[in-house]
Amino acid sequence: MKAIIALFCLCLSTITFAQTDISGKVVDESAEPILGANVIVVGTGTGTATDFDGNFTLRVDQSPPFTVQISSIGFESQNVEITTNNQVVNITLAEGSVLDEVVISASRTPERIFESPVTVERFDIQDIKYTASADFYDGIEQIKGVDINTSSLTFKSVNTRGFATIANERFVQLVDGMDNSSPALNFVLGNLLGMTELDVNSIELLPGASSALYGANAFNGILFMTSKNPFDHQGISAYYKRGITSQIAAGDNEFYDMGIRAAHAFSPKFAGKVNLAIMNGTDWFATNEVDAVNPGRTREHPGYDGLNVYGDEVATNIRGVGVTLANLGLIPPGAENLLPNDIVSRTGYSERDLTNYNAESVKFDAALHFRPWENDFEIIYVGKVGVGSTIYQGGQRYEIKNFFLQQHKLEVKSDNFFIRGYITDENAGDSNNMGLSGVNVNRAWKDDSTWFGEYAGAYIQATLGGANSEMAHAIARQTAETGRLIPGTPEFERVLARVKADADVNTGSKLQDQTQLYHADANYNFSHITSDFADIQVGGSYRKYRLNSSGTIFTDGDGPITYSEVGAYTQIQKKLADDRLKLTGSVRYDKSELFDGQFTPRIAVGYTAGANRNHNIRVSYQSAFRNPTTQDLFIGLDIGRAILVGSAESNLDRDVRTFPLSGGGQQATGSSTATIAGRAAYENSFSASSVTNGTPEVANINLVKPEEADVYEIGYRGKIFNFIIDASAHYSQYTNFISNENVIVPLYGTAGDGSLSLLALQNGDFKVYQTYTNADVDVKGFGGSIGVSTKIIQKINLGVNYTYAEQDFDQAGNPDFRTNFNTPMHKVKASLRYTDLFPNFGFGVNARWSDEYFWQAGFGDGIVPSYTVLDAQVNYKIPKLKTMLKIGATNLLNDEYFTAFGAPNIGAQYYASLIINNL
Known part of the structure; x- marks a missing residue:
């Protein structure tokens, strides 16, 4: 033995x-x-x-x-x-051929992009290496059908097929299988806290619905970013970029971006990697001071409410203030009749007075990979940490400062299966609502009652002295502004710092958030067992939210709010007719504890034609859905122009606010204040448009429920001579489309009673609420795109693509409902890349044109003019040093433009970069 x-x-x-x-x-x-x-x-x-x-x-x-x-x-x-x-x-x-490239996202299994059952786009290592954009994430905009909505220098939001604001809740971004969204905000903060450039292995984009395999929110698109495996990509690589941003409002400002990646396989069984990237610069200044409500007004108008001016959202009917003063005996009886029936707003502060426009991002991640049997079976731990400062535009403009996000994932996988679980934990850091900063800096030196009282008294005195209305308004504002804090002074900075550090919305603007998300999912592919019959896979997921904003975003002042979602799916693929015909069928069931369950099927047929199998035609039908977001359900936030209140049944009575009443209101109710619960927005309100039109009508607002869509798509991919053609058309019909509807809540009376509630409107005793609900009419979207690419003399890559998009919605018949389509009807993109003009020297040029379109969102509605952007880069490789030098510019002609109403103008960005050993 x-x-x-x-x-x-x-x-x-x-x-x-x-x-x-x-x-x-x-x-x-x-x-x-x-x-x-x-x-x-x-x-x-x-x-x-x-x-x-x-x-x-x-x-x-x-x-x-x-x-x-x-x-x-x-x-x-x-x-x-x-x-x-x-x-x-x-x-x-x-x-x-690019048609032979392999993608995974479309079917959750490797397949040629040529045979994908749905539209899929790819952005690979070579695209990243030679992009003219200053950051690889910005280069995604060159992909067919993609819009990048820019809120700031470091916050870009991907939009495909419209129906999205900068906060794109209908779009999902997965980084190595982890949802990269902020758990509290429910949308992706661009790549602010995402993947480092050196570690990107591939990027895939599904521009359409993907709920059948990926569940809720994979509704209008999903982006997959996959990192490099340390077993396959070893060594140390680094990059350093430096340059300037140039904008009329901000001037020329330096920025830098640098990163390092180190990966090593210590044995055939064990490997690890670390990544670090640091970026710092000056953000684009937002300086649009058009009146957000009445674009024709200027700052001289008594009720001016500037778009990028904050604090002037606080406004009241000045005659109502006079009634109050008369009732208190502060002005002679009848003097209130000298006041006009005008809305007067407080004087606000420009955005540049309330932020330092510092843009920065620090990203670090580490991964350990273990292959116990030295084959495809792998155990992976990933830890990601990011800290960043940027500006986000939602219902208000938010200074996201020292925002902290961490993710930790444990995954076991092989070629046939994966099981993974991860946690996402965020901390809002020193982030704040700039709208509330302006409001509460004003209130810190003079409360609203005193300010409006002084204004009314001074107006009456000026009128009695013979001044006309315009002069009286000017004198009144000058009087009320006595003692105003001046931006840049030590006293102003002290008060601003105090307001930003205060999480009480009545006195401060701090966003306090420590929300968490827990997620687990698994997939098993039986193809190695069932391949003689069909390729079959099954999977499922579990997700739990823990909302914890201490009452500054959600109505969780008395403790965190938790809820969960589960889902399961299966897919079958079968090839027939000499492998020319490919059939795909998928179905998924999802259940949120707050709503009924949802089935989402997908059926796709693809056929490969031609003697050389160079032509593929695909047709698909997909049913998709998305659950209301955490904010749709549980938000409770006053943004000045409106009070946002989520429509989860349990949320309606948690949002409780007390408001002062005018003199007329005090006479009518016998009280100086009114206490209103969020439920009133849904059950006791007028539609905002009817009040504006002078014919108040009762609003009928239903509580929000899941949104559904039926999506039909047809596409073609093929090679004709030396040209690669990829074309598709889509039609989507949305049911229970989720959006916002503004309503007017009277502070007393019952909407529609014909007396007391109308008196409240007359006296200015009302509040604007933004509700979260579903459209009672269908919303439709349709469009198509075509891309053509070719190679000339092997080294010259030339491509051009065109996208058409349009919605079908009766806005005139539904004036209070927002679809937020927010995408141009026409856009064209072109690219030219020559990798070897002469030995080791190459260049690339990208151009894109966007049609004019109407932007619609909670912060403001307005026209986004058409624009043309040209990006370019030249590069030189030094093989002996394993180094590439690149000099480039985005918006080379510095023709400033913006992509969202209220967002900053985007200027030019000029840079030089050094990339070492980027494998």
Whole structure:
């Protein structure tokens, strides 16, 4: 027995320590080295990547013979048989078609993009490397059908197929399978706290509905970012960018962006990586001072409410103030009749007075990968931490300062399955509502009652002195402004700092948030078992929210709010007719504890035609849904122009506010104040448009429920001569479309009683509420896109694409309802990239044109003019130093434009970058 054991151990040690060394070089058909080509031992996870010169070395813990596969995006893969130790493998990869590129997102399994059952776009390593944008995330905008809505320098929101504000709750972004959304805000903060440029392996985009596989909120698009595996991409790489941003309002300001990645496989079983990226600059200034309610007004108008001016949202009917003063005996009886029936607002502060426009982002992540059997079975831990400062535009403009987000994931996976769980934890840091900052800085030096009282008294005195109305208003404002805090003075800065640090909305503007999200999901692909019949996979997910804003965003002042969602799905794919016909069927069931369950099926048919199988036609139907967001359900926030109140049944009585009444209101009710619950917005209110039109009508606001859509799509991908063509058309019909409707709540009386509630409107005793509800009419969206790309002389990549988008909604018949379509009807994009104009030198140019469109959102509605943007870069490679130099510019012509009404003008960004050993 001892002899047998000894012999077994000897054999085991021989197997364990058998090693084979391989080396070689990978080039393209022009003998140019291919950087970052994967060299993988077939059937295992063992592998490496080529360096800047195309060279590689690989040590394998097994004896020949075995096979290695050499692959790189844009090239045809090759398999090489390894028969001896120290074998040298020199490979020339033939250029492949983009139609042969493999995507995973469309079906949750690897497949050629050519055969994808739905529209899918890809942004690969080469696109990232040669993008003209200053940041790879900005380069996504060049993808067909994509809009980037810019709130600030570091906060960009991806929008596909419309129906989105900057806060795009209908779009999902997954980073290595983790939802990158803020749990409290329910939307992605761009790449502020996302992935570092050096670690991006691939980006895939599904521009349409994806609920059948990905559940709620994968409604109008989903973006997948996948990082580099440290087993396959080892070494240290780094980049450094420096440049200036140029804007008329802000001037020229320096910025820098730098990052480092380190990855190492310590053995065939264990590997790890770390990433760090730091960016700092000056944000774009938002300086649009058009009146948000009446665009023709100027600052001289008594009721002026500037778009990027804050504090002037506080307004009242000045005659009502006079009635109060008369009742208190502060002015002679009847003097109130000298006051006009005008709305007067307090004087606000410009946005630039309330923020320092510092834009920064610090991202760090680390990952440990363990392959216990040295094959595709892998155990992964990922930890991500980000801190950032930016500006977000929602119902107000928010200074997101020192915002902290962390994610921790544990995942077990192989080629056939994955099980993962992660937690997302955020802290709003020193973030604040700039609208409330303006309001409460004003109130800190003079409360509203005193200010409006002084205004009314001074107006009466000026009128008695013979002044006309315009002069009397000017004198009244000057009098009331006595003692006003002046921006830039030490006293102003002290008060502003105190307001920003105060989480009480009555006196401060701080956003206090420590919301968490817990998520788990799993998938098993039975294809290795059922492939003779069909490819079958099943999966499911669980999610739990824990809202914790201490009453500053949600109605959670008495403790955190929790709720959960579960889902399960299955998909079957079958190929027929000599593999030319591909059938896909998917169905998913999701259940939120707050709503009834939802089934979302998807059916897709694809057919590959042509003698060379160069043409693919696809048709699909997808039923999609999205649950109301955390804010749709549980928000309770006064943003000045309106009070936002979510419509979860349990939320309606938690939002309780007390308001002062005018003199007329005091006479009518016998009280100086009125206490209003959020329920009144849904059950005792007038439609805002009817009050504006002078014919108040009772609003009928239903509590929000899940939104549904039926989406039909047809597409074509193919190669005609040397041209790659990708075209698609879509039609979406939304039911229970979720949006906002503004209503007017009288502070006394019952809406529709014909007397007391109308008196409240007359006396100015009312409040504007923004409700969260569903449209009682269908909303439709339709459009299409076509992209054509080709290569000239092998090294010149040329592409152009066009997108058409339109909605079908009767806005005139539903004046209080917002669809927030917010996308141009027409947009065109073009790109030209020459990687080797002469040895090691290349350049790239991107251009895009956007049609004029109407922007509709809670912060403000207005026209976004058409614009044309030109981006360009030149690059030079230094192979011996494994380095690339790049000089580029975005908005090269510095023709300023904006993508959202109320957002800043976007100027030019000029930069130079140094990229070292980016494999």
